[in-house]
Amino acid sequence: ILWNNQNKIVDGKYFNYPKTIKMPxxxxxxxxxxxxxxxxxxxxxxxxxxxxxxIGESKWMKNSVGKNVIENLIQQGCLVKERRGDNLRDLKLWLFASSGVTENAKKMIEDNGILWSTKEDLNDLLIDSGLRKLPDID
Structure with missing residues (x-):
């Protein structure tokens, strides 16, 4: 998805984000x-x-993802910021949660500007990107 969408403007709906996203x-x-x-x-x-x-984190689970996963993703982002220092212009955190996120996690996601996609969102983005959908795995 990232390779196929380089330098494109992607609809934020695929990432539960209110604005379009310019892909690097x-x-x-x-x-x-x-x-x-x-x-x-x-x-x-x-x-x-x-x-x-x-940074992308993938959680292929039957249950919704909770705050602990979001906290870990934020911590990973902090490590990247620390390593890159002034050489970092923009950091995007992206979570794939096949079954979505809990309400508490959603609040934390919104407060921290994290992008996130469900299996349905990702399948729509894959199709829009000219790629095949994810397999049906339960």
């Missing part, structure tokens, strides 16, 4: 990146265009 021209996109040792330091997606970074 990513230099690299890594999967399963570790920011250090210890728990909570693995990032599912780390994408950089140089000064702009996207």
């Amino acid at each position: 021209n990513f230099i690299y996109i890594e999967q399963r990146t570790r920011l250090g040792s210890g728990s909570g330091k693995e990032i599912d997606i780390f994408a950089s265009s140089g000064p702009d970074v996207w």
Whole structure:
């Protein structure tokens, strides 16, 4: 999705976000990146265009995602900000929660400007991006 949408304007509805999003021209996109040792330091997606970074966390679960996942994503963002310092222009945190998020998590997401997508949102974005939908896994 990130590769296919580089330099495009994407509708914020796919990310439960009220505005359109200008996608960066990513230099690299890594999967399963570790920011250090210890728990909570693995990032599912780390994408950089140089000064702009996207961090993606994927939770394929039957239940809605709670605040603890959001808190960890925010902490990962803080680690990236600390490492990049003045070289970071924009940091986007993006959560894929196949079954959505709890109301408490949604409040935290909104307060912190985090992008998030359900399975339905992501499937719509995939189709809009010319890609195939996610598999039906229960």
